[in-house]
Amino acid sequence: MKYEIGQSAEFSKTIAECDVYAFAGITGDFNPLHTNEEKAGRMYFGKRIVHGMLTASFLSTVIAGSMPGPGTIYMEQDAKFLRPVFFGDTITARVTIAELLEKGRARLTTVVTNQDGVVVVDGTALVKLPKED
Amino acid sequence: MKYEIGQSAEFSKTIAECDVYAFAGITGDFNPLHTNEEKAGRMYFGKRIVHGMLTASFLSTVIAGSMPGPGTIYMEQDAKFLRPVFFGDTITARVTIAELLEKGRARLTTVVTNQDGVVVVDGTALVKLPKED
Secondary structure, rough: OOOOOOOEEEEEEEOOHHHHHHHHHOOOOOOOOHHHHHHOOOOOOOOOOHHHHHHHHHHHHHHHHOOOOOOOOEEEEEEEOOOEOOOOEEEEEEEEEEEEOOEEEEEEEEEEOOOOOOOEEEEEEEEEEEOOO | OOOOOEEEEEEEEEHHHHHHHHHHHHHOOOOOOHHHHHHHEEEEOOOOEEHHHHHHHHHHHHHEEEEEEOOOEEEEEEEEEEEOOOOOOOOEEEEEEEEEOOEEEEEEEEEOOOOOOOEEEEEEEEOOOOOOO
């Protein structure tokens, strides 16, 4: 595959309570904001929200799976957590090639939106592209 | 709690195969590098490795749980994936207050090391600190 600026791919998923709870179990991040409806109800967002790093992880899914895809070496990711993601929200992670750099590297724009098209996570990634066939 | 530059906390965990497989199931990232020993064995690292975003997620665990701790608003995270993490590695995520900024914000240094003290993920985070008591 020949890589060009503007190529992009996406991955969508409805994030369920079980995703958030499994992620809490793996990471040990049981912040009440994510796993305690009573406390979360009295905090900023009024109910439990998804871990920001879980939402951002779907960017990695796109990078590894489809754009640039298998063989990519993931070097850097930055993420701004702009809006909360709630249980049951359907998010779409989109990755686009923004710059082709020397040494086979590329800068990607990485954006996650919710079902209303609102950007919830914005950022960029740096990767080493797979060898072109 | 009064926040000061240099305050830090950490979280350690041995990352097991089940962690990586559960994370793959949640995120849909079944890159063979993480979940196919046969293919991973013929790739760069010679065996399956942990998803970079999973390793980086332990930084969020520290930020939410202990430094700065409950009430922190997580605004940004950047992460450089410097070295592979293998199944069975014991990682330590350490978060340190690096700068106190206006509007109650802080810049944190966020580093994950393995059992040999090698830095596997390096980065920074931007947070809004909890209100001081």
